[in-house]
Amino acid sequence: MEQVECIVIGAGVVGIAVARQLAEQGREVLLLDGESSFGTQTSSRNSEVIHAGIYYPENSLKAYHCVRGRDALYQYCKDRGVPFRQCGKLIVATSEVQRPVLEQLIAHAKAVGVHDLALLSAADVHDLEPAANAIAGILSPSTGIIDSHSFMLTMIGEFESLGGTVAYQTPVLSGHAADGLITLNTGGPDAFSIAAKTVVICCGLGATHLAATIRGLPAHLVPTLYYAKGNYFTYQGKVPFSHLIYPVPEPGGLGIHLTLDLANQARFGPDVEWMEEPDFEVNASRQTAFHEAICHYWPDAEKDRLTPSFAGIRPKITAPGDPAGDFVISGPADHGVQGLYNLFGIESPGLTSSLSLANTIATMASRRTAGQS
Structure with missing residues (x-):
């Protein structure tokens, strides 16, 4: 069976950012998505606002990643010529x-x-x-607007220039974890199975459903969508x-x-x-x-x-009438499956937070490689 070092599932703005960040570390990365192109769902169906970070609960992941992601996003756009406007x-x-x-x-x-x-x-x-x-x-x-398509396209280009590979029309159907590897089974016109040491599930609307199919992942740690x-x-x-x-x-x-x-x-x-x-x-x-x-x-x-x-x-990942939910980043320390990282509930401010979220996932994966907890 074919094996790669890292697989990122979901070519939305967060998945692309994660894949790019992992590739920048010199890792072999495969980015999978079930659609025919990148960013076709949540990432292309939003207000394209760069949020300041005003509303999110204190000590929440949304607040943390929005503020840091906002600053990183503005700098990224300036450095790469991605169209944006800090209109307020x-x-x-x-x-x-x-x-x-x-x-x-x-x-x-x-x-x-x-x-x-x-x-x-x-x-x-x-x-x-x-x-x-x-x-x-x-x-x-510090609120602004961005051309999110150009942002994703620029990151995809950088990811591929770093040696990363993107496979569209490749939905991941299920997986299982054993012996330090996570094996994934895909569908689509060229279905295949592939194993990786590191798998990141960040496919938005499909994240909870996919996580529930991973044998070895405790079901009670997968939230309801x-x-x-x-x-x-x-x-x-x-x-x-x-x-x-x-x-x-x-x-x-x-x-x-x-x-x-x-x-x-x-x-x-x-x-x-x-x-x-x-x-x-x-x-x-x-x-x-x-x-x-x-x-x-x-x-x-x-x-x-x-x-x-x-x-x-x-x-x-919160029901109607419940308080606004937070992002969930679930790694091996939370669920016990080595090399598996789940991102759940990545709604607004996901676009603004994308570079900060990617940095966090890459840091977590690096600690595992270095043998840290």
């Missing part, structure tokens, strides 16, 4: 009951390492964005904003917010629509609810200019 965002309160939330967000952000937020008066908001309706706001200058769909609507025509505009956060997400792409095309979303099975069809019937939410902070928004754009699925 406004979080706006539209009623007095929301004003204390802004103050709480600033205090919380400082606790997790975000120190550049500014509390704004209504006049301050109006000076920055005259079309926005707000009684107060927060300016987050919940699908939280986010619909997006594009706004036809220009919008009078240069910053991203966010409402105060809501349970399950950050509220229906305005983001811009690098061509200044505006889109709104995502909302939160819990589902039993993944469905990437935009729910056009939510147009009215979108318009009502948008009008709180942009009263002049025209409903008929909102057109269905795309939908993404958050791979959540």
Whole structure:
């Protein structure tokens, strides 16, 4: 049976970053994905926002990796010429009951390492964005936007130049761990079995299902996956904003917010629509609810200019109504399977966190190679 040193499963933004980081260590790395190209699911169905790290619980992996990943991502884009814009965002309160939330967000952000937020008066908001309706706001200058496709394409190119190999249309169906190796069985047009000393499962929506098929991995350490769909609507025509505009956060997400792409095309979303099975069809019937939410902070928004754009699925590992979950990085010290690293619940801010997550996995794998625990 063929054997390689490392296999990374999932060619989304995190999987590509992990594979590239492992290859930079001089390792032999095979990157597998069941789709025909990279980043076709969660990685290409999001707001493409570089998050500052404002919202995530103190001492959480999301907070840790977002702040560090943000800085690494900006530097990576500058060094490689990946298109991005550090445009900043406004979080706006539209009623007095929301004003204390802004103050709480600033205090919380400082606790997790975000120190550049500014509390704004209504006049301050109006000076920055005259079309926005707000009684107060927060300016987050370190929030930005990125061309996520270019980012992934650049990392793929670097990975391959380092000797890495990518195999698309190669879904991993099952595996088993024995004698210091993990053997994987693949499907697709050229199905095969292959063994590796190090396997990283970071395939987003498929991570929990795949992990459950690995014989030797305790089943109780594989979390249940919940699908939280986010619909997006594009706004036809220009919008009078240069910053991203966010409402105060809501349970399950950050509220229906305005983001811009690098061509200044505006889109709104995502909302939160819990589902039993993944469905990437935009729910056009939510147009009215979108318009009502948008009008709180942009009263002049025209409903008929909102057109269905795309939908993404958050791979959540907390049930509807439960507190927001954290990233899970599960290694040999957690589950006892040598060489196996699982990444579960990698939703937002996964794109922002990708380089930091990759560094963590590569460090963990290096310790194993060096014989450390």
